[in-house]
Amino acid sequence: LFQRGGRSIDIEITGPDLDRLISLGGRIFSQVMEVVPGSQARPIPSLDLGNPEVRILPDRVRAAEVGLTAREIGAAVNALVDGALIDGYQYQGEEIDLTLRGMEDWFRTQDIGNLQIYTPRGQLVPLSSLATVEVTTGPEQINHIERSRAITIQVTPPEGTALEAALDQIEELIVQPLRDQGEIDPPYGIELAGTANDLKKTGEALQWNLLLALIITYLLMASLFESFLYPFVIMLSVPPAAAGGILGLAAVNLLISHQALDILTMLGFVILVGVVVNAAILIVHQTLNIRRADPDIETRLAIRQAVDSRVRPIFMSVITSAVGMLPLVLFPGAGSELYRGLGSVVIGGLVVSTIFTLFLVPTFLSLAMDLSDWLGRQVKGGGNAGAGA
Template sequence: MQEEAGQLFRDIAIAITSSIIISLLVSISVIPTLINLLYGKRESKEKNWMQRSLIGPVFVSMMMAVSNLCQKNIFTRLLTVILFTSLSVSLIYMLKPPAEYLPQGNRNLILNILIPPPGYSVEKLKEMGRTIYEESKPYYGGDGKDGFPPIKAMFYVGADRFTLFGGMSSEETRAAELIPLFSRIMNSIPGIFGVSIQTGIFEQGLGAGRTVEVNISGENIDSIAGGAMTLFGAIRQKIQGAQVRPIPSLETSYPEILVIPKKEKLAANGLSEKDLGVYVDILMDGRKIDDFSPEGVKQIDLVVKGSDNEFTTPEAILQATIVNAFGDLIKLGDIAELKYSQSMPQINHLERKRTITLQVTPPITLPLQSAIEIIEGELVAPLTAAGKLEGVSITIGGNADKLVETGNALKWNLLLALLITYLLLSALFENFFYPFIILFTVPLAAAGGFVGLTAVNTFIKPQGFDILAMLGFIILIGTVVNNAILIVHQSLNNVRYQGMEPMEAISSSVRTRIRPIFMSATTSVLAMTPLVLSTGSGSELYRGLGSILLGGLTMSTMFTLFVIPALLTFVIRFERSRKDEAA
């Protein structure tokens, strides 16, 4: 898997595979030797009160009574399979939540991106920074104020392309509670609006964490800005609590100066419009003409640039001296003129089309998939049908796009895991039917996984169905089949080598395997419980994964004892005793 989440999956897969291999080696080498040393010379003793407990035998008797009832006749077998299968499918359908991308985490950093009006001066930016610090000062240190956690540190950046400030909480786990405070401070500054978001641990780019990017593309910048403004208002109204950040801006009134060529004079001097653009580029920002690589020193770019002291205003470049195609010196103003206009601070392009992007951060209670469905189905489609988005095209990108790509890749990985498991079991059992019966535990485990995730959401803490949680279903494929393998393998041994009748063989197999099945399941469940119940820093990353594994393993363990024997009765009757064949 090569997507962004692939690295996370790869690390987990390597860790699990390595631990299983080491565990296998230890179990077949160290454990038998150790058991022989500890118990080889031990005399038999009477059972103590714990060993004589009635709980175990009574529990086994109850489980066997239900299991035998499920395989009593054809009707009960079919009823068992249909009932548990229908229950599993229904639970999956009802409990499957909308998907998230990667876990947000609980990073102790709140980022506030400010969008000032056009023409905001440097002095105004400095004044805004002082205002933000003054408004935040009462919340520094101590025990906090007005229910907000105390602020540990802040920073402010006022630049020509972006303006932002950030803050950290003295109580690391309560950083998100500062968002309403910072939003209130932003809204109190006249003419300013912006977004206040908690940065994610997997965030790439400024504010590009748990976001849906709505790209409004077209040819006419006014149509694009109008469509973006329409969607901006619709999203904020429809998704309450959503943070919407336009990139680069919704305003088209930023001052702009255009360098217009005088075509006749340009041609008379043997220059093209491209040549003019190169000259202007050199005078304004500078242009790379070559690179210099001295020995032992990093490569240096050679840039030709106009003097900052000489060209302090746009009009000054018209007095710059340049060389025409004939080697004569001329003024730039001889071949070009300036035109004052208004536009955006920058124009972004997507697939060669001018684009304004609305970066939507939905509230934490709204999954990313739900936000995508609302934007596409309840906003974009009706507005397009009403003719309010004419002349523009709308696409969804950002983490929403990555969620779809990773989800599709994960589906193929899930199918591949099922196929590999099926083929491996087919080779081991030398049969194509028994692996199918064993894999019947997978949908039972999937239903249990969603039950576990729902239980965590209800009783412990809200937990999204993110990509890491989805990994739990792939892990379950290799885990829950173990119990079914024990029952099927022992049943076949009873028929082939003990000469038992099919029904007797299955019943005996279930009875003898209840103890190891529940021992392994109990140890696994207890070992994974801290993963779900822990509330420490970083625990939210793997809580979803743990809840799916916990729920899936628990439900499949219980259902396997009833469904697998019922299915096995339809196939095992064709087995013959190998003792008879040998005779």
């Protein structure tokens, strides 16, 4: 799933007719080089049908007359040509296969028709009397996807081209025109797979995971603070963290090396949700403690005292966390590109979120507390009026 581990897009073409699949594969192969300049394309298997092969077409009527089936004919030919596994035995803890095969010096292509097949009636008949033997050409291998013959065009975009952009270009300029022209109607089909498609699916899943992380974090803080208002103020530190993560990733791309938005990098944004709220929690929690100790204290004074007492541990925590993750970003070596994106996102998000938290959270906390006090007075006033009546 990591883009540096394998940046490829697989164009899977499926259908019953191998010749038509090869024709479609050749057209797509040539179009890919035009749509995604600088990319590398490789057909799997090869689009060349020049590989010599011997094709045996059983005559079912003749085979039935001697009591044989097409499967039994194929098994007999396979045993004499390639060998057939019949059993195995254990030797010094290892499984040794017993293979039945013909003599090594008997086989020549032109002699396959003279191969003697033993029938259930105890007769030996030549293969040529039961099947048609053709010496022809074909592909070096035949792949299947969900029981259909398949040819795959594997495309590797250049380093400067994002996988998602290349995927969209292939879908819009190659695949969709083929669908519009009806050339890949059932039983033929075409699908985009490979690491690019996996990355896209995982990215969509991570979007929901990010939303779930936000909801869980909010509900957990709501249960701890016994309020739905204060956790909302704390969650205001998340958007600056996302912006800081993007800035950190951009700085790595600009100053160090190209870093793709891969799965670990996306995971860094999910991690930020649970990390950057710590500074805001300290400020809100300390403010509430000060107000509980002195109910008559002014709201803004309580917030100012809370920030004064908590700014030092907040900066200590952020600095130690950022410095501790700097090796993930700065140190080279094998596999460093896997974690460089994660480190840059977390460091950038922590730094930017902390700076904005010291300004945003006190401001909105003051508004939230003023709103809470006003609502409390309204409820209390309404209760007194009802009691007086």
